[in-house]
Amino acid sequence: MSSSDKLIEVGEFYQQLNDIAGTNLPLDKIYRSKGFPSHLINHKHLNCLKHIDDIPDIIEHPDYVGINPNENGDSIELIKVLDKNILVGIKLNTDRGYLYVSTMHDIQESKLARRLHSGRIKKFYIDA
Template sequence: MDKLYKVGEYINKYNQILNINLPCISIYASKGLRKHIETRHNNCVDYIEKIPDIIKNPDFVGTNPKEPNSIELVKIYDNNIQIGIKLDISKNYLYVATLFDIKEGKIKRRLNSGRLKPF
């Protein structure tokens, strides 16, 4: 965990809204997250600094049915930004796995399907 830094706290309200059971513990980001975003989602680099705000004040919360033990948080800024948070089961910590922009249409579809819920 020496390459990780704390970016927020997981709150039980996410579990209640989504009917899931992730542990209410600190959320971390790795020092390699910036490189991942620069490589794969370069237009979102400026939002790395906003991760604590996204965790504390998301506009929408959701789950990815293909990723058990994870949660998605979406925040509306100039762009719609989504972060994916996963639980490392073996080491029992939550970490930000990715950050990217998400189109308005995709948010609406996910709200309609129930994958995303207003926070």
């Protein structure tokens, strides 16, 4: 089985995300692994299982965009306000050169407010 058999395309990265986050990630397809639901279960993110099918919408229409300062610039965080604030982390696999969903979890309103205040995340606006 090739690695492409284990990946599901969930969206495409676009320049506006780089512009807001100050990143330089490739404008390419974004994937998640077929085993991603198991990852969520193993990491106690059960409440995000129902939002796996929302990943394409979160990528296309996030409410907030930011970066994790503990990463080396090869990742971005997208947050969408649904029934909870859902964060989707996207990383670049530098060995194989593709973008993938690395994590997904809810984020408390207070943490969202702190990250906005500190500048770690920014509100996502679509230019009309």
